[in-house]
Amino acid sequence: xxxxxxxxxxTSGEVNYINEFKGLKSWFTSLDHKRIGLLYMISVLFFxxxxxxxxxxxxxxLFKPGAQYLTPDQYNQVMTYHGAxxxxxxxxxxxxxxxxxxxxxxQIGAKDVAxxxxxxxxxxxxxxxxxxxICTLFxxxxxxxxxxxxxxxxxxxxxxxxxxxxAFVMGMSSILTGLNFIVTVHKLRAPGMTMFRIxxxxxxxxxxxxxxxxxxxxxxxxxxxxxxxRTFGVGIFDPNLGGDPVLFxxxxxxxxxxxxxxxxxxxxxxxxxLIAAFSRKTIFGYTAIAFSSIGIAAVxxxxxxxxxxxxxxxxxxxxxxxxxxxxxxxxTAIKMFNWLSTLYRGNISFESPMLFALGFLFLFAIGGVTxxxxxxxxxxxxxxxxxxxVAHFHYVMVGGxxxxxxxxxxxxxxxxxxxxxxxxLARLTFVLIFIGFNVTFFPQFILGAMGMPRRYFDYIPAYxxxxxxxxxxxxxxxxxxxxxxxxxxxxxxxxEKASDNPWGAKTLEWQTSSPPPHTNFHVEPVVTAGxxxxx
Amino acid sequence: MSTSxxxxxxxxxAHHFRDANHQFESAKQGIWLFMVTEILMxxxxxxxxAIFHALYPKMFAEGAxxxxxxxxxxxxLVLIFSSYTMAMSIHHLQKNEKSQAVTKLWLTVGCxxxxxxxxxxxxxxxxxxxxLPGRLLDVVHTGAxxxxxxxxxxxxxxxxxxxxxxxxIGMGLIVWLxxxxxKGEFGEDYFTPVEGVGIFWHIVDLIxxxxxxxxxxVG
Amino acid sequence: MAANNHSEHQSAGHGxxxxxxxxxxxxxxxxxxxxxxxxxxHYLFHSVMHGSVLAAPVAFLIAAVKASLVLMFFxxxxxxxxxxxxxxxxxxxxxxxxxxxxxxxxxxxVAVTSTL
Numbered sequence: 001x002x003x004x005x006x007x008x009x010x011t012s013g014e015v016n017y018i019n020e021f022k023g024l025k026s027w028f029t030s031l032d033h034k035r036i037g038l039l040y041m042i043s044v045l046f047f048x049x050x051x052x053x054x055x056x057x058x059x060x061x062l063f064k065p066g067a068q069y070l071t072p073d074q075y076n077q078v079m080t081y082h083g084a085x086x087x088x089x090x091x092x093x094x095x096x097x098x099x100x101x102x103x104x105x106x107q108i109g110a111k112d113v114a115x116x117x118x119x120x121x122x123x124x125x126x127x128x129x130x131x132x133x134i135c136t137l138f139x140x141x142x143x144x145x146x147x148x149x150x151x152x153x154x155x156x157x158x159x160x161x162x163x164x165x166x167a168f169v170m171g172m173s174s175i176l177t178g179l180n181f182i183v184t185v186h187k188l189r190a191p192g193m194t195m196f197r198i199x200x201x202x203x204x205x206x207x208x209x210x211x212x213x214x215x216x217x218x219x220x221x222x223x224x225x226x227x228x229x230r231t232f233g234v235g236i237f238d239p240n241l242g243g244d245p246v247l248f249x250x251x252x253x254x255x256x257x258x259x260x261x262x263x264x265x266x267x268x269x270x271x272x273x274l275i276a277a278f279s280r281k282t283i284f285g286y287t288a289i290a291f292s293s294i295g296i297a298a299v300x301x302x303x304x305x306x307x308x309x310x311x312x313x314x315x316x317x318x319x320x321x322x323x324x325x326x327x328x329x330x331x332t333a334i335k336m337f338n339w340l341s342t343l344y345r346g347n348i349s350f351e352s353p354m355l356f357a358l359g360f361l362f363l364f365a366i367g368g369v370t371x372x373x374x375x376x377x378x379x380x381x382x383x384x385x386x387x388x389x390v391a392h393f394h395y396v397m398v399g400g401x402x403x404x405x406x407x408x409x410x411x412x413x414x415x416x417x418x419x420x421x422x423x424x425l426a427r428l429t430f431v432l433i434f435i436g437f438n439v440t441f442f443p444q445f446i447l448g449a450m451g452m453p454r455r456y457f458d459y460i461p462a463y464x465x466x467x468x469x470x471x472x473x474x475x476x477x478x479x480x481x482x483x484x485x486x487x488x489x490x491x492x493x494x495x496e497k498a499s500d501n502p503w504g505a506k507t508l509e510w511q512t513s514s515p516p517p518h519t520n521f522h523v524e525p526v527v528t529a530g531x532x533x534x535x
Numbered sequence: 536m537s538t539s540x541x542x543x544x545x546x547x548x549a550h551h552f553r554d555a556n557h558q559f560e561s562a563k564q565g566i567w568l569f570m571v572t573e574i575l576m577x578x579x580x581x582x583x584x585a586i587f588h589a590l591y592p593k594m595f596a597e598g599a600x601x602x603x604x605x606x607x608x609x610x611x612l613v614l615i616f617s618s619y620t621m622a623m624s625i626h627h628l629q630k631n632e633k634s635q636a637v638t639k640l641w642l643t644v645g646c647x648x649x650x651x652x653x654x655x656x657x658x659x660x661x662x663x664x665x666x667l668p669g670r671l672l673d674v675v676h677t678g679a680x681x682x683x684x685x686x687x688x689x690x691x692x693x694x695x696x697x698x699x700x701x702x703x704i705g706m707g708l709i710v711w712l713x714x715x716x717x718k719g720e721f722g723e724d725y726f727t728p729v730e731g732v733g734i735f736w737h738i739v740d741l742i743x744x745x746x747x748x749x750x751x752x753v754g
Numbered sequence: 755m756a757a758n759n760h761s762e763h764q765s766a767g768h769g770x771x772x773x774x775x776x777x778x779x780x781x782x783x784x785x786x787x788x789x790x791x792x793x794x795x796h797y798l799f800h801s802v803m804h805g806s807v808l809a810a811p812v813a814f815l816i817a818a819v820k821a822s823l824v825l826m827f828f829x830x831x832x833x834x835x836x837x838x839x840x841x842x843x844x845x846x847x848x849x850x851x852x853x854x855x856x857x858x859x860x861x862x863x864v865a866v867t868s869t870l
Binding site for chain 3: 559560563564567568570571572574575578579581582585586589590604608611612615616618619621622623626629630723733734737738740741744745747748752753
Binding site: 105110111112114115116118175178179180182183186187188213214216217218220221222224225228229232233234235236241242243244247251519 | 549550551552557560561562564565568569571572573574575576577578579580583586587590591667668669670671682683685686688689690693697
């Protein structure tokens with residue numbers, strides 16, 4: 001595939017992937033998975049900032065009942081952009097494309113991913129999609145919600161077709177990344193690195209990649225059909241023309257439910273790494289955690305109908321999907337129990353990455369249990385399309401995935417940049433984000449149970465106090481993330497030099513220098529033991 | 536540099552692979568994964584077609600009755616032949632028979648051209664008679680009996696259009712291969728791109744094998 | 755899952771199975787014959803019998819046979835690794851999942867309400 005372009009020899013430990021080549025061009029044409037990971041990091045964190053600003057706008061508008069700062073149409077647009085940016089541009093690519101790109105080859109002892117040129121291509125494809133998505137902001141906007149539900153998405157006068165194209169393009173990027181990762185895991189493991197010696201983060205990334213390959217193409221064709229529908233009115237999803245809008249939801253959730261696990265599985269992988277490292281203990285139930293990742297990936301394809309309990313889906317299908325959805329609880333609980341058992345009698349220390357991991361356990365447990373409530377048809381009919389659902393998936397997506405992403409970034413930061421950050425401030429970011437998160441979203445469970453519908457620009461005065469609390473929480477989260485930006489930037493500028501293995505972790509990436517050389521290892525590693533052999 | 540590339544001097548082997556075979560096997564697995572995504576993408580269309588065919592059998596029969604199955608039949612034969620020539624070009628490369636391989640590649644491109652010409656001929660005929668997708672369907676001119684006949688043509692153009700796009704992309708890739716093969720860049724030691732594009736070309740054939748009875752015969 | 759990646763050491767150029775030209779010819783011939791058969795059955799069912807419930811199953815059965823010939827020989831899956839065969843089979847399995855649940859919903863819905 002790629003021709004090797006580097007010339008310097010690794011006689012001194014000072015030469016690394018960052019300083020080996022200079023200039024902007026060397027970054028934008030680099031085939032090095034580590035540099036591509038950083039390209040993803042910069043772009044995804046930027047989009048996270050944009051999506052976060054939209055979130056703050058939503059909460060600001062909902063601070064009090066009645067119109068505050070936005071018109072109802074603007075509110076719908078802000079809500080759509082918040083959802084679409086966060087899903088397609090932040091959480092789906094987030095952990096796999098940043099941390100996965102950077103650490104997948106390092107953790108399995110490979111020099112790069114299987115197809116480095118394809119890897120760079122997928123970043124460009126991702127950016128192309130992202131730019132198209134951003135362009136819709138100036139060319140008509142979009143107000144369908146990130147789910148593009150028909151028949152409204154057929155009728156709306158906004159730039160829905162363009163946004164659909166953007167999502168299609170970003171989906172292609174996601175497919176290419178997944179393809180690359182699967183082949184890398186299959187073919188590029190170092191000598192002695194058997195499938196049951198790869199770190200659990202790799203199992204999670206691997207399961208995610210399988211989902212990206214199997215689910216994303218169906219999203220592609222769904223969006224293509226939607227574009228056809230808008231352009232020619234073929235009627236497949238249009239009830240006026242004999243079509244079935246529920247079929248759109250089937251197609252959409254065939255992708256988007258597995259996509260939910262594309263978002264959470266990598267987070268679970270990160271947490272497995274963090275808990276083992278900071279408990280300084282062999283992970284409890286390695287095989288069980290590895291197979292539960294594959295299990296969650298497999299089950300995810302059989303449960304999508306739980307998004308459609310009140311969409312006019314047949315009762316039979318509803319009951320079948322409700323039953324199947326309960327199965328998700330099994331592999332998820334297996335993971336929870338194994339993490340807790342790893343903590344038990346571990347030599348635990350509470351550095352900032354570990355705080356985020358523990359935060360994950362707490363918030364994800366709430367997100368998971370409320371998921372079971374929503375999977376039960378009888379309760380879902382009451383909770384559906386209320387703020388209960390909003391709170392549920394934010395506990396999973398933000399409380400789960402973003403917590404893990406933050407934890408992972410702090411954990412691997414010394415390896416990525418060879419510098420340490422201010423630990424006290426990093427812990428403070430955790431406190432702000434964790435408290436802010438609960439203040440923002442716990443009231444939404446109550447609001448949902450009280451019947452406040454989601455996606456509306458206005459609400460009755462009875463909901464006011466809880467909504468105000470929620471909005472105040474959103475400011476705390478915002479402060480938390482701004483502070484972590486400060487922590488990262490100051491660490492990059494003037495952080496102390498990090499040692500090769502500041503946490504005393506056992507996985508392979510810590511055996512090389514910080515930051516690693518272009519080819520990852522000075523000597524090709526030979527693996528003789530599992531990833532978590534703590535004594 | 537690295538230790539593992541020392542036992543091979545093949546210029547095509549990237550630094551992170553052990554040897555040419557390791558690289559070939561990895562590339563091939565990548566291609567197969569990509570084929571899975573193709574199957575699932577076209578599969579979505581087939582699922583939609585199957586469901587609406589079951590709901591509106593009369594409308595689909597009416598739609599198919601306006602298609603000329605003889606054109607679809609000829610195109611099926613053309614694509615099968617092109618698959619054969621594509622497979623043979625790899626066979627020749629594996630035996631270092633360069634000129635035969637190049638001929639087979641150009642033959643494959645030729646078949647693609649014939650396929651697209653027939654398709655274009657078919658499309659223009661449909662356009663002239665008003666058989667367009669969705670709301671563009673000329674109800675008066677076509678004498679459509681089913682109210683939503685436009686849906687059939689939505690499927691028809693979507694499926695054959697997406698397939699045709701794949702044929703065009705495949706043709707472009709094979710032209711690129713033929714030019715490289717002419718320069719002698721491929722042989723028994725290295726033919727990974729030909730193998731990869733070959734698998735892609737066969738999947739295009741494979742999809743057409745299902746499209747032909749689906750659109751032209753069963754309807 | 756992956757076979758151990760260190761068990762298949764073969765030096766360059768000798769790891770590829772060369773499928774004989776004779777097989778390719780036979781497969782192409784079989785595909786031509788099957789295509790003719792498809793059209794023959796179409797003529798039989800439509801022009802002679804004026805429609806038959808067998809028309810679609812027969813057409814798709816033949817198509818499936820043709821597709822497996824292309825897969826096994828032209829695409830070389832018969833001679834390929836187990837990994838790649840599993841990978842490709844997975845695609846069809848999940849396609850089946852998509853149609854199964856979508857059709858389950860629509861079928862049971864129409865059965866109860868006689869409309870979509």
